[in-house]
Amino acid sequence: xxxxxxxxxxxxxxxxxxxxxxxxxxxxxxxxxxxxxxxxxxxxxxxxxxxxxxxxxxxxxxxxxxxxxxxxxxxxxxxxxxxxxxxxxxxxxxxxxxxxxxxxxxxxxxxxxxxxxxxxxxxxxxxxxxxxxxxxxxxxxxxxxxxxxxxxxxxxxxxxxxxxxxxxxxxxxxxxxxxxxxxxxxxxxxxxxxxxxxxxxxxxxxxxxxxxxxxxxxxxxxxxxxxxxxxxxxxxxxxxxxxxxxxxxxxxxxxxxxxxxxxxxxxxxxxxxxxxxxxxxxxxxxxxxxxxxxxxxxxxxxxxxxxxxxxxxxxxxxxxxxxxxxxxxxxxxxxxxxxxxxxxxxxxxxxxxxxxxxxxxxxxxxxxxxxxxxxxxxxxxxxxxxxxxxxxxxxxxxxxxxxxxxxxxxxxxxxxxxxxxxxx
Amino acid sequence: xxxxxxxxxxxxxxxxxxxxxxxxxxxxxxxxxxxxxxxxxxxxxxxxxxxxxxxxxxxxxxxxxxxxxxxxxxxxxxxxxxxxxxxxxxxxxxxxxxxxxxxxxxxxxxxxxxxxxxxxxxxxxxxxxxxxxxxxxxxxxxxxxxxxxxxxxxxxxxxxxxxxxxxxxxxxxxxxxxxxxxxxxxxxxxxxxxxxxxxxxxxxxxxxxxxxxxxxxxxxxxxxxxxxxxxxxxxxxxxxxxxxxxxxxxxxxxxxxxxxxxxxxxxxxxxxxxxxxxxxxxxxxxxxxxxxxxxxxxxxxxxxxxxxxxxxxxxxxxxxxxxxxxxxxxxxxxxxxxxxxxxxxxxxxxxxxxxxxxxxxxxxxxxxxxxxxxxxxxxxxxxxxxxxxxxxxxxxxxxxxx
Numbered sequence: 001x002x003x004x005x006x007x008x009x010x011x012x013x014x015x016x017x018x019x020x021x022x023x024x025x026x027x028x029x030x031x032x033x034x035x036x037x038x039x040x041x042x043x044x045x046x047x048x049x050x051x052x053x054x055x056x057x058x059x060x061x062x063x064x065x066x067x068x069x070x071x072x073x074x075x076x077x078x079x080x081x082x083x084x085x086x087x088x089x090x091x092x093x094x095x096x097x098x099x100x101x102x103x104x105x106x107x108x109x110x111x112x113x114x115x116x117x118x119x120x121x122x123x124x125x126x127x128x129x130x131x132x133x134x135x136x137x138x139x140x141x142x143x144x145x146x147x148x149x150x151x152x153x154x155x156x157x158x159x160x161x162x163x164x165x166x167x168x169x170x171x172x173x174x175x176x177x178x179x180x181x182x183x184x185x186x187x188x189x190x191x192x193x194x195x196x197x198x199x200x201x202x203x204x205x206x207x208x209x210x211x212x213x214x215x216x217x218x219x220x221x222x223x224x225x226x227x228x229x230x231x232x233x234x235x236x237x238x239x240x241x242x243x244x245x246x247x248x249x250x251x252x253x254x255x256x257x258x259x260x261x262x263x264x265x266x267x268x269x270x271x272x273x274x275x276x277x278x279x280x281x282x283x284x285x286x287x288x289x290x291x292x293x294x295x296x297x298x299x300x301x302x303x304x305x306x307x308x309x310x311x312x313x314x315x316x317x318x319x320x321x322x323x324x325x326x327x328x329x330x331x332x333x334x335x336x337x338x339x340x341x342x343x344x345x346x347x348x349x350x351x352x353x354x355x356x357x358x359x360x361x362x363x364x365x366x367x368x369x370x371x372x373x374x375x376x377x378x379x380x381x382x383x384x385x386x387x388x389x390x391x392x393x394x395x396x397x398x399x400x401x402x403x404x405x406x407x408x409x410x411x412x413x414x415x416x417x418x419x420x421x422x423x424x
Numbered sequence: 425x426x427x428x429x430x431x432x433x434x435x436x437x438x439x440x441x442x443x444x445x446x447x448x449x450x451x452x453x454x455x456x457x458x459x460x461x462x463x464x465x466x467x468x469x470x471x472x473x474x475x476x477x478x479x480x481x482x483x484x485x486x487x488x489x490x491x492x493x494x495x496x497x498x499x500x501x502x503x504x505x506x507x508x509x510x511x512x513x514x515x516x517x518x519x520x521x522x523x524x525x526x527x528x529x530x531x532x533x534x535x536x537x538x539x540x541x542x543x544x545x546x547x548x549x550x551x552x553x554x555x556x557x558x559x560x561x562x563x564x565x566x567x568x569x570x571x572x573x574x575x576x577x578x579x580x581x582x583x584x585x586x587x588x589x590x591x592x593x594x595x596x597x598x599x600x601x602x603x604x605x606x607x608x609x610x611x612x613x614x615x616x617x618x619x620x621x622x623x624x625x626x627x628x629x630x631x632x633x634x635x636x637x638x639x640x641x642x643x644x645x646x647x648x649x650x651x652x653x654x655x656x657x658x659x660x661x662x663x664x665x666x667x668x669x670x671x672x673x674x675x676x677x678x679x680x681x682x683x684x685x686x687x688x689x690x691x692x693x694x695x696x697x698x699x700x701x702x703x704x705x706x707x708x709x710x711x712x713x714x715x716x717x718x719x720x721x722x723x724x725x726x727x728x729x730x731x732x733x734x735x736x737x738x739x740x741x742x743x744x745x746x747x748x749x750x751x752x753x754x755x756x757x758x759x760x761x762x763x764x765x766x767x768x769x770x771x772x773x774x775x776x777x778x779x780x781x782x783x784x785x786x787x788x789x790x791x792x793x794x795x796x797x798x799x800x801x802x803x804x805x806x807x808x809x810x811x812x813x814x815x816x817x818x819x820x821x822x823x824x825x826x
Binding site: 001030031037040041044045047074091154155245246247248249252259261262263265266270271274275277278279280281282355359360362363365366373377387389390393394396397399401404405408 | 454457458460461465471472476477478479480482489548549550551552553556562563565566567568569570571574575577578579581582583701764765766768770771778782792793796799800803808809
């Protein structure tokens with residue numbers, strides 16, 4: 001073969017050897033780099049070979065999607081019996097929410113998704129209205145989901161009072177404090193007036209749905225979203241209280257946090273369901289779902305407080321001292337200097353607490369609320385479908401996996417976005 | 425500024441009224457705030473207690489722990505101590521405490537082992553094992569632990585065979601949907617010698633390790649401490665066991681009618697709870713271990729290698745001690761979580777504290793207040809004890825600073 005001669009330094013670059021580039025290199029480096037590595041790869045391959053085909057067949061190829069009962073399922077095929085889930089899909093989604101009223105849940109869910117997108121997506125159009133929307137959504141959701149005259153009266157009274165108070169604040173009074181007192185007075189008067197009027201007239205736009213009809217994924221979302229939105233501010237307050245140099249406030253916060261963190265959520269839910277009425281003035285009683293929401297929020301806020309305390313401790317003391325030196329009072333110093341830094345540091349922990357709260361919402365089955373797991377267990381008691389626990393639990397597990405994984409991914413994205421230091 | 429003169433700062437203070445002066449004094453304000461808080465807290469507690477007394481009196485219940493002495497009238501199938509339906513509620517509570525401790529301790533052990541394996545796999549350079557561990561961790565962490573427990577329990581009850589067609593495991597053990605049946609050891613007198621030797625081996629290993637360290641500090645001579653300890657703890661008792669002619673009788677389970685008789689049985693409830701709790705917590709521990717090992721700077725390993733320390737000793741003497749400092753605090757909160765999550769036993773009928781005294785006893789006697797106080801108190805004590813132990817351990821391995 002005639003070999004071409006090159007002047008030194010003029011030889012064109014050759015492609016790298018076959019084994020040192022592309023997929024071959026990747027495989028060699030990542031799967032077969034050393035004897036132990038080869039052994040691990042072979043072992044892992046064997047493991048996957050043993051598990052994956054069987055699971056795939058059970059879930060898809062051998063599964064039954066349409067059948068009347070369990071026996072038909074088993075007769076048709078050997079795998080999973082998804083027909084059960086398909087038949088009870090609505091129960092799993094809405095619980096026992098009246099069928100004619102379910103459009104309200106759907107609208108609320110759509111609004112919820114829209115609000116979440118508006119709040120979380122930085123490039124969303126109309127983002128300047130996010131605070132108004134964020135403040136309005138809970139009220140609209142409450143109205144849509146619960147409905148009924150007294151709920152509407154309260155919401156209407158609140159809304160009307162807010163509007164009137166705003167106008168009073170704009171128009172009346174010569175100085176700030178007079179304006180404030182005038183508008184507060186207007187707020188109270190209008191609120192009481194509208195509430196009494198509305199309830200006295202018995203006006204009602206949407207039929208009342210009692211909360212014991214709630215169930216399924218809807219209930220999980222209600223508990224999760226309420227708990228998440230309320231536990232963060234409460235957790236921040238508790239964390240600041242624990243860091244406070246006022247001993248009584250500090251020890252009150254420590255006592256609360258340590259007590260809540262020391263007992264399992266189940267016992268707190270028991271207390272909420274069976275014992276809470278003992279501690280209230282005789283004769284008072286309020287909605288079980290509301291009690292559960294309060295307990296779940298308190299529970300999560302104690303964990304949240306500890307996470308945020310970690311963040312607060314990580315903010316250098318010089319920051320507080322600098323704020324003091326600038327003449328900032330405690331409130332603005334915390335709000336403008338310390339908390340933004342502390343919260344940024346504790347994002348992973350905060351989101352983990354959110355995820356924990358969301359997952360813990362399944363525990364409400366022990367006090368008889370019908371979340372998806374409760375619906376599943378109740379359905380399994382049906383003799384037509386006995387013994388399909390694996391299908392039911394896997395189905396619910398997938399729902400939780402998707403929502404929790406989404407939360408975790410957003411947290412990672414947020415961490416990246418807020419990372420202002422140098423990446424190594 | 426309401427009065428228009430309050431621009432001059434300190435000079436304008438005397439013109440304000442006494443209340444606002446008090447409020448603007450930092451120390452006075454902190455005292456006022458605390459007094460208000462104290463009044464609110466005491467008021468809240470006082471109203472709760474008076475309400476509780478009034479409410480309990482209204483339904484004629486009173487408040488006493490006397491019911492603990494009455495017979496419980498229910499059965500507990502998985503128990504570590506003697507118990508029958510005529511035993512008292514107090515005895516039922518003891519059974520519950522032991523069951524909680526059993527599942528918590530065995531869960532902690534298995535979760536730690538699995539968690540460390542997972543953490544190491546997540547750090548492995550092998551792409552495949554790394555990703556398998558990742559998928560496992562992501563799946564487990566994003567699904568509620570109650571679902572895992574129910575899923576494992578459901579799989580055991582519905583997928584394992586009935587006792588008639590049990591899966592034999594080894595010699596004389598059987599896996600069925602009613603639990604894991606295995607032979608029960610009935611030790612003869614000579615067996616106590618073997619057990620004694622085992623404990624003697626433990627004591628020997630402890631002192632030998634101390635002595636070997638002293639020798640190494642003084643002379644630099646290194647003894648194979650691990651192998652000698654292993655021989656003392658394991659090999660000697662095993663040899664003695666065979667030398668004494670295997671002084672143990674085995675009560676093997678046998679199929680009689682529809683179920684096994686004799687031997688020991690581990691109920692599916694326990695197995696499901698134990699496995700699910702361990703698998704769940706192991707995923708969290710895996711991430712903790714990974715973060716801990718990554719937190720040790722690579723320079724430490726390089727420096728150790730440069731000094732000619734072998735790879736194994738580098739790991740043992742340089743990397744792991746430093747990683748442990750990062751790992752222990754979050755690890756202790758995972759141990760607490762196992763203990764608290766074991767209360768989910770209620771959902772599958774494993775009789776722990778929550779299911780005995782906080783479940784059946786509560787329902788039978790109707791004494792919610794007393795039962796819940798006992799249950800919560802027990803969990804609080806357990807939590808405090810674990811955190812105290814972990815704080816002590818944390819202090820022991822902490823870096824000694826100036």
